[in-house]
Amino acid sequence: MPELPEVETVARQLKPEILNKVIKKAIIHDTKLIRLNVDKIENTKIADVYRLGKWIVIDLVNTENGKKQFLCVHLRMTGRLLVKEFDHANMKHLRVEFQLDEGQFYFQDVRRFGVIELLDSLDSVQPKGIDPLSCELDSKRLHNMMAGTRQNIKTWLLRQDKLVGLGNIYASEILYAAKVNPQKQAGDISYNEAKSIFTHTRNILKKSIKNCGTTFSDFQNAKGETGEYQKYLKVYKREGENCRVCGTTILRIVQQQRSTFYCPNCQK
DNA sequence: CTTTCAGCCTGGGCGC
DNA sequence: TGCGCCCAGGCTGAAA
Numbered sequence: 001m002p003e004l005p006e007v008e009t010v011a012r013q014l015k016p017e018i019l020n021k022v023i024k025k026a027i028i029h030d031t032k033l034i035r036l037n038v039d040k041i042e043n044t045k046i047a048d049v050y051r052l053g054k055w056i057v058i059d060l061v062n063t064e065n066g067k068k069q070f071l072c073v074h075l076r077m078t079g080r081l082l083v084k085e086f087d088h089a090n091m092k093h094l095r096v097e098f099q100l101d102e103g104q105f106y107f108q109d110v111r112r113f114g115v116i117e118l119l120d121s122l123d124s125v126q127p128k129g130i131d132p133l134s135c136e137l138d139s140k141r142l143h144n145m146m147a148g149t150r151q152n153i154k155t156w157l158l159r160q161d162k163l164v165g166l167g168n169i170y171a172s173e174i175l176y177a178a179k180v181n182p183q184k185q186a187g188d189i190s191y192n193e194a195k196s197i198f199t200h201t202r203n204i205l206k207k208s209i210k211n212c213g214t215t216f217s218d219f220q221n222a223k224g225e226t227g228e229y230q231k232y233l234k235v236y237k238r239e240g241e242n243c244r245v246c247g248t249t250i251l252r253i254v255q256q257q258r259s260t261f262y263c264p265n266c267q268k
Numbered sequence: 269c270t271t272t273c274a275g276c277c278t279g280g281g282c283g284c
Numbered sequence: 285t286g287c288g289c290c291c292a293g294g295c296t297g298a299a300a
Contacts, residue, residue, distance in 0.1 A: 001293060054294080076294050078278080093278090111277045113294070151271070160295080168293060217280085217292080257273070258293065 002075040004132070004165030005208035006219050006227065008051050010081050013222035014058075014105070015049035017083040021100040022046070022063060030095040030109075035117040041098075044069060053127035053164040056081060060118075070119045073107065078218045079114030082106045110218065127164040132201050137163075143194035146186040153189060153197075154182035155256045166201070169214055169236045172261045174201050176235045181267045182253070182260045207232065235261040 002010075022045050026038045044060035047068075051057070058071040073081055083105045088094075096107040096116060107116050119125070130137050145162055146153075157163065157171040166174070175182050177200035180193050189197070213219060213227030216237065220226060234244060238261060239252035248265035 003294090074294085076277095077292080109277095110279070111292095113277060115295095149270085155271095158294085256271095259291095 001077055001167050001169060001216070002054065002079065002213075002219055003167035003170050004051075004054065005170075005205055005229065006213035006221075007054050007056060007075065007165070008209050009213045009227065010075070010222045011049055011051040011056050014056070014081055014083060017103075017222065018046050018058075018100065018105055019049065020046060021102055023060070023098050024101055025099040027097045027099070028095070029097070030112065032112055033095060033116055035115075036096065037118050040069065041071065041118055052122065052125060053129075053131065053160065055125045057122065057125070068120075070122055070125075072115075072117055072119055072122075072125050074115040074125075075109075076111075076113035076115065078110040079116075080106075080108045080218075080220050080224075081222055082108060082220070082224055083222050084224045105222075128161040129159065129164040130162075132163050132165055132205060137198070139191070139195035139198040142198045143189065143191050146189050146194065149186045151186050152182060152255055153180060153184050153186045154260050156186040157197075158256070158258070163201075165205070168258050168260075169216075169233070170201075170204060170208070172236050173204055173234060175267060176262060177204060179266055179268075181264075182255065182262050235263060237261065 022043060023041055026041050028036060028038060043063045045063050046058055047061050048059040054074060056073040060069045060071055093108050093110045094106060095109050098105050149156060154171055154175060157166050174197060178196040180197060208214060208229040211228040212221055214229040215226035216230060235250050238250045241250050243250055243263040243266060246265045248263050250261055251264055253260050
């Protein structure tokens with residue numbers, strides 16, 4: 001599922017392919033995407049491409065009047081932003097195509113959870129939480145943020161108003177690496193545990209970005225390729241298999257309507 | 269204020 | 285072969 005490393009991968013790959021090109025036309029194939037105002041996007045030059053939380057932001061400048069706009073894309077579950085050439089006949093679930101002065105890019109989404117909209121301001125997509133890769137975050141701040149909350153730590157890690165960018169895969173992987181039981185209350189996390197969670201969050205996200213993210217079934221990067229980080233997953237989707245450290249059977253539990261995978265021996 | 273939870277959406281996999 | 289059912293999960297908005 002697109003979490004921080006997958007979104008970062010798409011933004012990084014997309015940028016050199018479309019930077020400084022001009023959007024000539026957008027064709028919407030899915031009427032659910034009414035928030036995208038097609039007329040206003042014509043003749044806008046792509047000034048930048050980057051990640052903001054789990055959003056991909058494309059800065060646009062109108063070539064006629066200089067007006068700035070932001071094309072914001074949230075992949076949610078199955079969304080893809082693709083720049084590769086397409087055989088249109090085989091292009092299932094194509095939602096929007098953007099025709100450039102040179103080439104094109106596409107938004108494809110099987111399950112239609114994805115969001116794509118043209119905004120005058122970034123206010124509505126500005127993350128409330130802190131980016132885990134930001135230099136503003138450290139162990140002490142993370143520990144302070146958890147103080148007083150009764151939610152379990154796994155659910156807390158998914159809160160985008162606290163940390164931006166973690167999803168179900170990395171939350172399980174981080175807690176396994178940090179040897180913290182996912183059912184523990186966030187408010188009961190010790191400083192040393194918070195420190196371990198902080199360190200492993202950074203390391204896991206960075207390693208996943210290096211490997212172009214995780215692909216379980218749907219994720220593809222901007223060039224239509226899968227990620228590689230699934231090779232390194234220790235607990236996610238490994239229910240019933242053995243822990244690679246101690247051999248104990250990996251468990252699956254449900255927290256907040258979401259699967260959590262963990263080793264009951266390593267994570268006490 | 270905090271925390272919980274149904275619903276959105278589709279395709280794949282399973283049991284019968 | 286096909287039908288019904290369950291599962292995957294990021295996020296919103298309403299309820300508790």
